[in-house]
Amino acid sequence: xxxxxxxxxxxxxxxxxxxxxxxxxxxxxxxxxxxxxxxxxxxxxxxxxxxxxxxxxxxxxxxxxxxxxxxxxxxxxxxxxxxxxxxxxxxxxxxxxxxxxxxxxxxxxxxxxxxxxxxxxxxxxxxxxxxxxxxxxxxxxxxxxxxxxxxxxxxxxxxxxxxxxxxxxxxxxxxxxxxxxxxxxxxxxxxxxxxxxxxxxxxxxxxxxxxxxxxxxxxxxxxxxxxxxxxxxxxxxxxxxxxxxxxxxxxxxxxxxxxxxxxxxxxxxxxxxxxxxxxxxxxxxxxxxxxxxxxxxxxxxxxxxxxxxxxxxxxxxxxxxxxxxxxxxxxxxxxxxxxxxxxxxx
Amino acid sequence: xxxxxxxxxxxxxxxxxxxxxxxxxxxxxxxxxxxxxxxxxxxxxxxxxxxxxxxxxxxxxxxxxxxxxxxxxxxxxxxxxxxxxxxxxxxxxxxxxxxxxxxxxxxxxxxxxxxxxxxxxxxxxxxxxxxxxxxxxxxxxxxxxxxxxxxxxxxxxxxxxxxxxxxxxxxxxxxxxxxxxxxxxxxxxxxxxxxxxxxxxxxxxxxxxxxxxxxxxxxxxxxxxxxxxxxxxxxxxxxxxxxxxxxxxxxxxxxxxxxxxxxxxxxxxxxxxxxxxxxxxxxxxxxxxxxxxxxxxxxxxxxxxxxxxxxxxxxxxxxxxxxxxxxxxxxxxxxx
Numbered sequence: 024x025x026x027x028x029x030x031x032x033x034x035x036x037x038x039x040x041x042x043x044x045x046x047x048x049x050x051x052x053x054x055x056x057x058x059x060x061x062x063x064x065x066x067x068x069x070x071x072x073x074x075x076x077x078x079x080x081x082x083x084x085x086x087x088x089x090x091x092x093x094x095x096x097x098x099x100x101x102x103x104x105x106x107x108x109x110x111x112x113x114x115x116x117x118x119x120x121x122x123x124x125x126x127x128x129x130x131x132x133x134x135x136x137x138x139x140x141x142x143x144x145x146x147x148x149x150x151x152x153x154x155x156x157x158x159x160x161x162x163x164x165x166x167x168x169x170x171x172x173x174x175x176x177x178x179x180x181x182x183x184x185x186x187x188x189x190x191x192x193x194x195x196x197x198x199x200x201x202x203x204x205x206x207x208x209x210x211x212x213x214x215x216x217x218x219x220x221x222x223x224x225x226x227x228x229x230x231x232x233x234x235x236x237x238x239x240x241x242x243x244x245x246x247x248x249x250x251x252x253x254x255x256x257x258x259x260x261x262x263x264x265x266x267x268x269x270x271x272x273x274x275x276x277x278x279x280x281x282x283x284x285x286x287x288x289x290x291x292x293x294x295x296x297x298x299x300x301x302x303x304x305x306x307x308x309x310x311x312x313x314x315x316x317x318x319x320x321x322x323x324x325x326x327x328x329x330x331x332x333x334x335x336x337x338x339x340x341x342x343x344x345x346x347x348x349x350x351x352x353x354x355x356x357x358x359x360x361x362x363x364x365x366x367x368x369x
Numbered sequence: 370x371x372x373x374x375x376x377x378x379x380x381x382x383x384x385x386x387x388x389x390x391x392x393x394x395x396x397x398x399x400x401x402x403x404x405x406x407x408x409x410x411x412x413x414x415x416x417x418x419x420x421x422x423x424x425x426x427x428x429x430x431x432x433x434x435x436x437x438x439x440x441x442x443x444x445x446x447x448x449x450x451x452x453x454x455x456x457x458x459x460x461x462x463x464x465x466x467x468x469x470x471x472x473x474x475x476x477x478x479x480x481x482x483x484x485x486x487x488x489x490x491x492x493x494x495x496x497x498x499x500x501x502x503x504x505x506x507x508x509x510x511x512x513x514x515x516x517x518x519x520x521x522x523x524x525x526x527x528x529x530x531x532x533x534x535x536x537x538x539x540x541x542x543x544x545x546x547x548x549x550x551x552x553x554x555x556x557x558x559x560x561x562x563x564x565x566x567x568x569x570x571x572x573x574x575x576x577x578x579x580x581x582x583x584x585x586x587x588x589x590x591x592x593x594x595x596x597x598x599x600x601x602x603x604x605x606x607x608x609x610x611x612x613x614x615x616x617x618x619x620x621x622x623x624x625x626x627x628x629x630x631x632x633x634x635x636x637x638x639x640x641x642x643x644x645x646x647x648x649x650x651x652x653x654x655x656x657x658x659x660x661x662x663x664x665x666x667x668x669x670x671x672x673x674x675x676x677x678x679x680x681x682x683x684x685x686x687x688x689x690x691x692x693x694x695x696x697x698x699x700x701x702x703x704x705x
Binding site (some may be wrong): 227229234255280294 | 419530592593651
């Protein structure tokens with residue numbers, strides 16, 4: 024078994040053995056005016072039932088494209104799946120038509136987007152939108168759907184849901200709109216929720232409310248939660264595991280405290296040094312800029328920005344391997360992980 | 370703080386946006402985006418102005434620079450009133466105060482080369498030498514902000530977001546300003562690039578003696594870069610003081626809640642951290658609560674708060690707070 028394919032998810036206690044979501048060696052590219060662009064390049068990870076996983080990365084890291092592919096939302100024909108597989112509960116989604124995936128989505132898999140204003144339909148009442156899936160998929164009556172919408176709004180902490188159920192999206196604040204989105208996503212009791220930058224557009228106090236709401240709902244419902252974000256801070260409280268992406272690849276993964284406290288990839292260490300914590304005089308940023316995805320560097324994509332880079336990094340692409348002398352679930356794609364870890368201790 | 374005359378002094382500033390009727394566009398009311406803001410900024414220092422959407426922090430900046438008209442109040446630059454200045458003085462002031470904007474994609478004209486963008490101000494302001502020397506001066510500026518000086522004939526789209534923000538900084542520096550207003554200047558950048566630009570701003574401040582008014586919603590960034598902090602809520606400053614005073618000993622309930630909500634990258638290292646979750650949303654600035662504007666969401670609110678506007682004054686410790694009960698225990702637990 025290749026190390027990159029080692030399942031890292033924790034199976035739900037007492038149920039099936041396999042992970043709920045398994046992404047294996049997934050590659051996705053886009054056609055652009057100036058050539059094909061490899062957005063996702065051999066990405067593998069598992070998400071176990073009931074697990075909360077953070078997918079972290081900066082713009083262009085491939086984190087959102089990975090989510091879109093899982094949800095069958097890849098824009099076509101520009102986007103193309105070049106290889107790999109995505110299976111949900113043991114069923115390969117890429118083998119099936121997109122319509123199969125979409126039928127799963129909304130029922131077993133749900134998604135929460137960054138911008139609730141553009142994801143909600145402005146001309147329909149929020150109650151209608153929350154109840155829509157139930158009406159379409161289960162054929163319940165209009166009245167039952169409305170009752171269900173009120174109950175969902177209550178559960179996500181929208182005050183006076185009996186009155187607000189007939190309001191339109193523009194009548195809600197940004198934070199309340201995101202709660203409406205969450206109510207929609209959870210209305211069918213999904214087993215997996217993928218949230219793409221769910222708090223990025225929100226103010227910091229509202230951000231805190233929404234993250235604690237998601238964490239509470241996750242605990243109550245026992246669903247698996249995938250949080251996609253560029254913000255290392257907002258997920259630190261709630262995620263069990265972190266998957267860090269750079270230029271379309273997974274560069275480090277493991278229990279979130281492992282990755283944050285014992286970074287075994289120069290990129291994750293560099294990201295941590297870029298964060299203002301309040302006690303540094305000067306930040307220690309990563310030099311340079313992320314690469315052009317149409318002209319990726321040879322070998323390790325991070326080598327032009329890396330202080331540890333050697334000739335080997337310029338020629339040989341590193342694969343995920345266990346971080347030396349760290350817990351088994353902690354994987355890194357760096358040839359020089361030993362030195363990176365030793366440097367962090369110093 | 371007893372010291373020399375401040376570089377920038379804002380006195381009881383009000384900025385109001387009219388609400389007009391749909392039909393005859395008659396004025397039917399006003400939104401007080403800025404409702405009585407005062408602060409001083411000393412030369413060479415950085416004042417961080419923080420607050421959430423709708424707090425009025427960007428409107429303060431836009432009013433200072435003249436992009437919005439003040440309804441009342443004064444903006445004094447080196448003791449000189451912006452509004453009362455004559456033409457020549459205004460021109461001088463416009464040179465001394467520069468602004469860096471949030472979005473490096475929309476704030477640069479896509480049809481102009483870097484050389485044209487950076488030297489644009491020199492065409493209207495006297496004293497920047499003959500045209501023949503401009504290219505060399507632009508190259509110096511590009512080098513200063515960490516860009517390749519040979520790229521002066523390129524267009525904005527040929528640069529990354531971080532590089533474009535550096536062009537914006539070079540453009541501001543071209544006027545040899547004394548004060549730079551950074552309005553969410555690093556907010557749109559990825560974290561690794563953001564750190565580079567923050568370091569650049571700090572280097573420039575040290576080398577050129579610049580003064581910054583740094584407006585941002587990211588409290589960690591503001592804490593890192595600022596000497597003093599002013600916290601705004603719904604058009605007013607609720608707390609102001611040195612960075613350490615405000616972050617370590619906040620006395621206003623809003624500041625306490627705001628600071629407790631900052632996402633922490635290593636929460637397990639601070640087990641005592643307690644999060645104060647505010648109820649409800651920010652009220653509409655078109656119809657703000659009477660008295661203290663924060664009272665509708667405040668855990669300490671009492672009857673007095675609805676009638677009496679709390680002044681921004683020193684009530685506990687060494688910094689100003691606009692809460693009647695800033696000194697009253699039990700205060701909400703400070704963060705960290």
